[in-house]
Amino acid sequence: MSTSIIRGKYVICEAAVDGQSSRVITDGAVFQRDGVIEAVGAYDEIKAAHQADEELGGSGYVVMPGLVNAHHHGRGVSTFQNGCIDDCLETWILAGWGRRPYDHYLMTLFTSIQMIESGTTTTMYNHAQTPATGLADDVSEVLRGFADAGMRTAFSVYFRERNRVVYQDDEQFISGLPGDLAGSLRQFLAAVNLSEEEYFSVFQGLHQKYLNDSDSRVTVLLSPSNVQWVSDEFLLRTKDEATRTDAAIHIHLVESLYQKEYGLRTWGHTPVEHLNNLGFLGPEVSCAHSVWLTDQDIDILAQTGATVCHNPSSNLRLKNGIAPVNALLGKGVNVALGTDSTALNDDDDMIQEMRLAAKLHRQPRMDMPALNSHQALRLATTNAARPTGLQDKIGVLEPGRFADLVLLDLDALTDPYSDSGIDVVDMLLYRGKASHIDMVMIQGEVVVKNGTFIKMDKEAVLREIKEQFARPMEGRAIEAKKLAQGLTPFVEEFYKDWGKSEITPHYGFNSRV
């Protein structure tokens, strides 16, 4: 049995309870026992009512719920650091094939440490199969990494079975390639091939395992990668499996203009309409990116109760645009926030990501909406908790929820001056930095102390990564890189006439006339 009191000048309990302000206790505290919050209230009352093993924080701190990164693919050493410069999503994915193979355990540790030190306590991790290694082994290494780092994880494996080079049948596309390129591509695709049976068997095994393990910090989700990448049969099987197992579903959706156009060319309507026609959408479904949503798509998402996982940095970096978050929120869609392992500063910092979201969704003109600080924080807490399957367990500081929380140094945050009228959530959203974080607790366990991750030897993890990455690049990765470079002009040629229809933006950020 272990208990603690976490005290703050401000305890941010729940973000944007009414859209315009957050539930904040001044001179407050949280009391937790064995990782579960038992009480939240005025510090004096908490102190009088509860005997605790230790007291953390104090009157010079801010307590907030741990942040939830609602869309992430792991890694840590970023795609950019691996030599892939930002590009259009469709060519950038190809370039990523040439990434150096990595140790899943170590990289998961590293990405977790980086995220935890910047205030994230739960991550929606979506696993992409890497060439020629066994899925079950990779997945077990990833999960061991999250467990050792202490990160709470909503875990899914991303399934992709078709249209894997461009949004067209693989064999049809390959048939138009020169012979040597076609051969290398066939070989590469075979190596990342994953059968539907293996996918579902891994899901079922993990889902059962973690359902029965009440000590674990893992929930397991299903994940068809995207509408153009799986068959309708796969989508329907996923929906059935989700219903049968009460699991949530995570999918990528209209990330790029080209993905929307794939729908228009294939079905004569948008991918969202297609999913709706299949009966796929529902409150258990979360959709990453969702940039190219029409007004009608937004209505459908609102009606079905699906979540949108917004990735503002990634959407800009990969030339996908800006998701219509204000329109989504206006219709009551649950919008969550995530970095997609492609954050503004290439470091998975969710405080910076919240800030970017808060600045980006400020539509010109007084009577047009603008995301406020409370809403931005809600995107990364309450709203992001929903698609993880832990909507009643994380994201808010209240009795019965896990003690996943972050302490920020108020002096650092307000240095050298802060007007007494400034709301603490505004202060966090305007000026908060990862470097202001003093302590991070996950399920009652202190994992960051004095701003540094303490659960493991961080320097040793970094040393080991440096050693592994200092080794010469493997032949297979060099081949894949060459393959991607060879394919790029053909991919660009393929999309040459796509995405040219008229655009009527949700956001009027400037005007030609």
Next chain:
Amino acid sequence: MSTSIIRGKYVICEAAVDGQSSRVITDGAVFQRDGVIEAVGAYDEIKAAHQADEELGGSGYVVMPGLVNAHHHGRGVSTFQNGCIDDCLETWILAGWGRRPYDHYLMTLFTSIQMIESGTTTTMYNHAQTPATGLADDVSEVLRGFADAGMRTAFSVYFRERNRVVYQDDEQFISGLPGDLAGSLRQFLAAVNLSEEEYFSVFQGLHQKYLNDSDSRVTVLLSPSNVQWVSDEFLLRTKDEATRTDAAIHIHLVESLYQKEYGLRTWGHTPVEHLNNLGFLGPEVSCAHSVWLTDQDIDILAQTGATVCHNPSSNLRLKNGIAPVNALLGKGVNVALGTDSTALNDDDDMIQEMRLAAKLHRQPRMDMPALNSHQALRLATTNAARPTGLQDKIGVLEPGRFADLVLLDLDALTDPYSDSGIDVVDMLLYRGKASHIDMVMIQGEVVVKNGTFIKMDKEAVLREIKEQFARPMEGRAIEAKKLAQGLTPFVEEFYKDWGKSEITPHYGFNSRV
């Protein structure tokens, strides 16, 4: 006489020389004597050819030109920290009236230290008159602050004579207000009143003074605040004065949708067309913000050789939108970068501002433009140098220019891994942080060492600011705050029907259909 060699694994001499890549010397060095660069080249050759008092940097560093903040209003303790939350420009300016009066010298020191520590060596400072203090005294305190901090400064006073509450004649607007509000407003406006004669006399005095002072780091510019805020006569007198004295001109321009609409309502054409009709525009003119530019406006700016000072953070924060930077660059307009004292993280960090610019101007679709890292760095160096009047003296590392430069720690920048194929300018733009800065030199003088400002006692400056800001708010500021709050509903009512015409965006970031 003082000389130094500054060595780097990479010396970034000039950004985006051909639009796609930068002039970088690997294993290079800069040799400077008394603040002027005498040679740039391979380290071995520089070392063999020059005897220096000291050698800085080394093979674990990157050398780059000092950054130029092309639009800034000083302060340091931000408008937000003073209690004014971001809003539409037109109401946010009002709220700013209620800011606590401050010590111009101290605040200039603080803002300079903050900027210098994040790599800025020159700032385009635009001074707004504060209530009931003498302009000449304020200005002299500001310039003393910049001088003591060592910051190179392109200095101007912002002149505003009409339409100061809304874009309508002050007396006409006041006549529609309740009596007590009208009275307080008249009093407030009288206190910030500045006569044209005083303005030009201060300009002439300063311009002459710094022209004759070869040791100073100051150039003096003219600055009509914006087309709706000054008369045509004032604009023409400014143009004459600029021609007579060979001084540059800095102006705000179509920052908001409402400012564009003021032009359409007043003259039947845009503010840019109006300035062009007056013969005001030219290569000596730089225009801050310039968000609401039409295609025709962009052509005019290109033809006249004017500069646009782009402020991406401020434009988002104050609900003004996104300036069409790609279209401007496509037409050959000189685009510079600045923070407007309203940066993304509220800290005037130009590295972060370059990064935001680089991410924001990535238009969806493969065949649409995207600002690359080299161009983003050029916006903050070569292009930003032009409007300062020092276009041949700063922004590039080459013989004859001032030794204004920054050393970054390459290990920190590339930690824990960086693919050997990554360009150093990409590395800086994707992952560089102020915390990677080791040394900053202005005119040969080391002002930052080991990441910390050393020219003055920074802690003492901060202590003094804290003491001053801990004092109770003055009655005058409290009155001004009340006045602004009282006026806000009337201002909102005034603009109720403005800005409702159809928008055809330059950037298609999303689409409703």
